Amino acid sequence: MRQICVFLLIILLTSCEYFNVKKTSSEVILNEELQTFNWNEVDEYPTFALCDSLSNKQEKQQCFTNVLTDHIFKYLQDQIIVVTKDINDTIDLKLRVSETGIVTILETKVDSLTIKEIPNINKLLSKSLDTLPKIFPAIKRGQQVTTEFKLPIIIQVD
Missing domain, CATH: 3.30.1150 (Fusion Protein Consisting Of Minor Coat Protein, Glycine Rich Linker, Tola, And A His Tag; Chain: A; Domain 2)
Incomplete structure (x- = not known):
């Protein structure tokens, strides 16, 4: 029983890394969007x-x-x-x-x-x-x- 508790405690302590949410700033999102944006094409022509x-x-x-x-x-x-x-x-x-x-x-x-x-x-x-x-x-x-x-x-x- 003690081994199971130690095992669960180790899993609990190492699994916290999976729950960390990385915050992405709006500037990073904007820069990524601008890089994928094709400035030479339009969706509909005149x-x-x-x-x-x-x-x-x-x-x-x-x-x-x-x-x-x-x-x-x-x-x-x-x-x-x-x-x-x-x-x-x-x-x-x-x-x-x-x-x-x-x-x-x-x-x-x-x-x-x-x-x-x-x-x-x-x-x-x-x-x-x-x-x-x-x-x-x-x-x-x-x-x-x-x-x-x-x-x-x-x-x-x-």
């Missing part, structure tokens, strides 16, 4: 009402890009552009969609020939964004966020 019926993330992104490109292209087609040389150029637009759904052009990469032939191309591109339909911003972890992306626009004028 979208137009037209693209809401799509369920796949990639399809929504493609729809958003297509609607935006088509809108800019149609706006440029409606403008009277007179050139002396044929233009076949790809303009790279760097765009920002704010958390409120406002689109702004951050940067344009246009060939020098295109700028020479169409000196107001940057102004035309900016004006084309003024008539866009309502944009719903990107969402990351349930919050609306600002996103930036590149959009190629092909310009062909004969």
